[in-house]
Amino acid sequence: MIAGQSARDARIFAIDDEPANLALVEAVLVREGYSHIETLSDPRRAVERHLAFRPDLVLLDLMMPSIDGYALLDSLGRLTMTGELLPIMVLTADTSIEAKRRALALGARDIVTKPFDVFEFGLRVANLIELRLMFKATRPNLRFD
Amino acid sequence: MDSVTSPVIACWWANRPLATKGLVVVAVPLLIFLGSVAALYAISRMEARAEQDVRLTIAIQNDVNEVHALLAEASSGVRGYLLTSEPRFLEPYKRAETLVPQVTARLRGAIRDDEAATRLARIETLAGQKREGLALLLAARARTGADVVGDPAIAAGLAANKQVLDAVRDEIEAMQERERELLAARQDRLDGVRRNGLIATGLLTLVGLVGSLFAVFLFSSGIVRRVQRLESDAVLLAQGEALETRNAEGDEIGSLAGRMVEASRLLRARERALREGEERFRLVIEGVRDYGIFALDPDGKVVSWNTGAQRIKGWTGEEALGRHFSMFYPGDDAHKRSMRNLADAVRDGRTEDEGWRVRKDGSRFWANVVITALHDETGALRGFSKVTRDITERRRAQEALELARQEAEQASAAKSLFLSRMSHELRTPLNAILGFAQLLELERSHAGQADHASIQQILRAGRHLLALIDEVLDIARIEAGKLGLSIMPTSLETIVTEAVGLSLPEAESRHITIVSEAGKLSPVAVDPRRLLQVLLNLLSNAIKYNHHGGTVTVMAHDVGERVRVEVIDSGIGIEPEQAGQLFQPFTRLAAGAARTEGTGLGLSLSRALVEAMDGEIGYMPRADTQGGACFWFELPLAQTPTSPGPLTPRAVPAAPAGPREATILLVEDNLANAQLIEAVVARHLPQARLISAMQARIGLDLALRHRPDLVLLDLHLPDKDGDWVLAELQASLPEIPVILLTADAIAAQGEWAAHGASAVLTKPIDVPALMVAMNTMLQERTA
Numbered sequence: 001m002i003a004g005q006s007a008r009d010a011r012i013f014a015i016d017d018e019p020a021n022l023a024l025v026e027a028v029l030v031r032e033g034y035s036h037i038e039t040l041s042d043p044r045r046a047v048e049r050h051l052a053f054r055p056d057l058v059l060l061d062l063m064m065p066s067i068d069g070y071a072l073l074d075s076l077g078r079l080t081m082t083g084e085l086l087p088i089m090v091l092t093a094d095t096s097i098e099a100k101r102r103a104l105a106l107g108a109r110d111i112v113t114k115p116f117d118v119f120e121f122g123l124r125v126a127n128l129i130e131l132r133l134m135f136k137a138t139r140p141n142l143r144f145d
Numbered sequence: 146m147d148s149v150t151s152p153v154i155a156c157w158w159a160n161r162p163l164a165t166k167g168l169v170v171v172a173v174p175l176l177i178f179l180g181s182v183a184a185l186y187a188i189s190r191m192e193a194r195a196e197q198d199v200r201l202t203i204a205i206q207n208d209v210n211e212v213h214a215l216l217a218e219a220s221s222g223v224r225g226y227l228l229t230s231e232p233r234f235l236e237p238y239k240r241a242e243t244l245v246p247q248v249t250a251r252l253r254g255a256i257r258d259d260e261a262a263t264r265l266a267r268i269e270t271l272a273g274q275k276r277e278g279l280a281l282l283l284a285a286r287a288r289t290g291a292d293v294v295g296d297p298a299i300a301a302g303l304a305a306n307k308q309v310l311d312a313v314r315d316e317i318e319a320m321q322e323r324e325r326e327l328l329a330a331r332q333d334r335l336d337g338v339r340r341n342g343l344i345a346t347g348l349l350t351l352v353g354l355v356g357s358l359f360a361v362f363l364f365s366s367g368i369v370r371r372v373q374r375l376e377s378d379a380v381l382l383a384q385g386e387a388l389e390t391r392n393a394e395g396d397e398i399g400s401l402a403g404r405m406v407e408a409s410r411l412l413r414a415r416e417r418a419l420r421e422g423e424e425r426f427r428l429v430i431e432g433v434r435d436y437g438i439f440a441l442d443p444d445g446k447v448v449s450w451n452t453g454a455q456r457i458k459g460w461t462g463e464e465a466l467g468r469h470f471s472m473f474y475p476g477d478d479a480h481k482r483s484m485r486n487l488a489d490a491v492r493d494g495r496t497e498d499e500g501w502r503v504r505k506d507g508s509r510f511w512a513n514v515v516i517t518a519l520h521d522e523t524g525a526l527r528g529f530s531k532v533t534r535d536i537t538e539r540r541r542a543q544e545a546l547e548l549a550r551q552e553a554e555q556a557s558a559a560k561s562l563f564l565s566r567m568s569h570e571l572r573t574p575l576n577a578i579l580g581f582a583q584l585l586e587l588e589r590s591h592a593g594q595a596d597h598a599s600i601q602q603i604l605r606a607g608r609h610l611l612a613l614i615d616e617v618l619d620i621a622r623i624e625a626g627k628l629g630l631s632i633m634p635t636s637l638e639t640i641v642t643e644a645v646g647l648s649l650p651e652a653e654s655r656h657i658t659i660v661s662e663a664g665k666l667s668p669v670a671v672d673p674r675r676l677l678q679v680l681l682n683l684l685s686n687a688i689k690y691n692h693h694g695g696t697v698t699v700m701a702h703d704v705g706e707r708v709r710v711e712v713i714d715s716g717i718g719i720e721p722e723q724a725g726q727l728f729q730p731f732t733r734l735a736a737g738a739a740r741t742e743g744t745g746l747g748l749s750l751s752r753a754l755v756e757a758m759d760g761e762i763g764y765m766p767r768a769d770t771q772g773g774a775c776f777w778f779e780l781p782l783a784q785t786p787t788s789p790g791p792l793t794p795r796a797v798p799a800a801p802a803g804p805r806e807a808t809i810l811l812v813e814d815n816l817a818n819a820q821l822i823e824a825v826v827a828r829h830l831p832q833a834r835l836i837s838a839m840q841a842r843i844g845l846d847l848a849l850r851h852r853p854d855l856v857l858l859d860l861h862l863p864d865k866d867g868d869w870v871l872a873e874l875q876a877s878l879p880e881i882p883v884i885l886l887t888a889d890a891i892a893a894q895g896e897w898a899a900h901g902a903s904a905v906l907t908k909p910i911d912v913p914a915l916m917v918a919m920n921t922m923l924q925e926r927t928a
Contacts, residue, residue: 020577063569093572105840114576118583
């Protein structure tokens with residue numbers, strides 16, 4: 001993990017319609033030392049909140065009753081500027097190979113199936129944060145916040 | 146005689162040839178005429194002879210009178226001489242002396258009547274006596290001189306002479322009398338002959354007339370009337386009427402009539418056969434109920450109708466005939482559309498159409514219509530035949546089928562959605578349960594020992610529930626046909642080794658030894674991930690239901706077209722009565738249930754998986770006497786032998802001095818294969834850039850964006866088949882070489898080459914072959 005201090009400052013945006021899971025994600029992230037965590041249980045407000053929060057990592061549940069997770073994944077992907085790298089991690093209870101392929105094809109950087117192993121989840125989050133920070137380091141003149 | 150003979154004669158007559166008949170008809174009047182002429186000739190001859198007879202009789206009478214006159218004058222002259230002695234009185238005597246013999250001689254020649262001849266002879270005798278008497282007188286005169294009156298001798302001579310002359314006179318008179326009688330008789334006969342001749346002439350004339358009439362009659366009856374009858378027969382024949390059969394006469398006309406009757410009969414027979422054929426055809430056509438078959442004239446007017454047409458369209462023949470067939474078309478442009486159909490039929494000879502048509506009552510039906518143009522032998526359009534089928538029911542059935550298919554698809558989609566939701570709904574709460582339990586466990590320094598045990602229970606139960614959910618979903622997927630199997634030729638030894646390796650920790654914890662007796666085996670056609678799952682399941686069972694320190698044996702061998710794998714344990718085995726339930730879901734046999742973990746779905750899922758891979762799975766008691774269970778399964782062999790497993794070190798061709806800065810696009814959804822190829826490229830073409838896609842569309846997008854130097858294309862992709870990508874690449878980027886990767890060992894190289902592939906490699910990928918192919922293509926590309 002490079003630039004430990006800055007990694008802990010990373011802004012993480014978690015979207016899940018199940019409050020228990022949001023609570024779990026937040027608990028794990030807090031335990032890992034992250035402080036800028038935004039959780040959202042109403043995915044219809046995802047875009048609005050995404051623009052307001054300017055996350056470094058998005059954690060997205062794909063199966064939500066009120067909205068199509070794939071469509072949301074697509075629209076969040078479109079919010080990133082050309083040339084920008086904003087990792088999106090998909091959290092899904094759908095273990096089917098089709099779901100994985102589809103999510104990856106739509107631009108998800110990683111997929112974690114629920115129920116997830118708490119350690120594994122923490123490591124994968126760290127990986128994506130690292131990727132994001134490396135990208136930001138290569139583009140110092142871009143303003144990300 | 147008439148009743149019997151006449152028909153016989155008529156028949157005989159009728160049977161004579163025409164030449165004979167003509168001869169007869171001409172000869173009969175001719176013969177009668179000749180007969181008449183002969184008769185008239187005979188009659189005239191008879192008349193002439195009778196006239197001659199009359200003339201002869203008259204001549205004889207004259208001659209007799211002359212003889213008498215000569216004798217009388219001679220007698221008078223002699224008397225005068227005797228008295229006067231003058232010589233001039235002797236002149237009659239001398240004339241008589243010369244003429245009488247002449248006349249009598251002539252008479253003798255002329256007389257044919259016997260009585261007259263007798264009398265003539267007597268007259269001649271008397272005439273001789275008379276002439277002798279006169280001669281004696283003259284002699285006496287000469288002796289006595291002049292005085293003869295007184296001479297007695299002379300007186301006596303004179304008296305005698307006078308007597309002779311009287312006798313001659315009598316005889317002549319008698320003879321004349323006779324001749325008169327003869328003359329009268331002959332005259333009578335002449336008259337008779339003339340009368341008879343007249344009668345005969347009349348009769349002959351009559352006969353000639355009758356004969357001519359008869360000949361005309363014969364001619365008429367024998368020829369003219371029959372020729373006329375023949376002509377009327379010919380007229381009938383021309384009109385196609387039947388001719389009566391009659392006894393054909395033997396002559397040419399009869400023969401002609403017979404031939405005409407035969408011709409008529411033949412004509413009738415042909416006509417009947419034709420009519421029967423037509424009738425049969427008509428009955429067949431008319432009787433067809435399922436097809437509306439009718440004919441149209443060139444303008445489209447109905448000219449024939451059948452039962453099927455009536456049934457389908459509702460119009461009777463009387464109603465439909467003569468009307469334009471556009472009345473069967475619905476809508477305002479019915480006429481236009483109907484005529485377009487006819488035009489199509491004229492152009493192509495035949496046209497087929499499907500669409501709504503309208504019945505008499507206005508209801509519609511879905512029709513299949515075939516219109517065929519009918520031409521005569523000169524090629525002129527005669528009309529159209531139209532065959533209509535009411536396929537409304539079929540269309541409905543098709544629609545119902547389509548609906549059912551859509552419903553089934555929807556149901557299938559719903560089932561998939563349900564599975565997906567189930568998975569989500571069951572896993573989501575588990576996520577929180579297991580996650581927080583893990584967090585609690587991590588914080589256990591703050592919790593008591595009892596809490597720690599409780600957290601362990603939560604975690605264990607949660608993981609069990611997760612395993613259960615996964616297996617239930619797997620079974621449900623298999624049943625829904627949603628289990629995406631990736632069948633490929635797979636080395637069984639590799640899978641067995643991997644499964645044994647993964648099972649070792651569990652086995653070791655129970656001090657159980659795993660023995661693998663899988664030798665050299667043919668590759669099998671399976672999904673390796675799923676096969677591993679099955680093997681792990683069986684091994685897990687064999688370990689769980691074993692006794693402490695027992696053994697598990699894995700055996701594998703070829704059985705014909707299949708490979709058989711057996712997993713044998715040294716446990717207590719399974720009661721025969723329980724063996725039947727082994728593969729039922731949630732059957733955990735009592736023996737091990739108490740002390741073993743398991744979902745109870747493992748065997749059920751294994752069976753579903755093996756059967757989905759065209760295999761067979763089963764249980765049998767252990768063959769030897771050591772007890773324990775033996776689970777076996779058999780799997781089909783792959784079509785062709787494969788090269789040894791991936792990443793086996795092999796002599797790789799020396800890295801050619803080819804281009805290094807190439808871009809290679811890999812379109813492959815199988816992660817293991819993708820990793821293999823990435824490894825190969827990284828090692829042998831370190832400067833090459835490898836971009837990869839797991840889906841066809843993305844692969845194509847990447848190809849269009851990056852324009853790679855080489856495409857490695859898997860034929861079996863999740864969203865679209867590889868051949869679609871190949872076709873698209875050929876369409877837009879034909880210059881880029883494509884190496885196909887396929888698990889289908891029988892794919893013909895030539896066939897793919899025709900589709901634009903540069904090379905085809907079968908899975909598992911032979912690394913050296915892949916290297917050679919990639920180098921060749923890249924060199925060609927930069928050359």
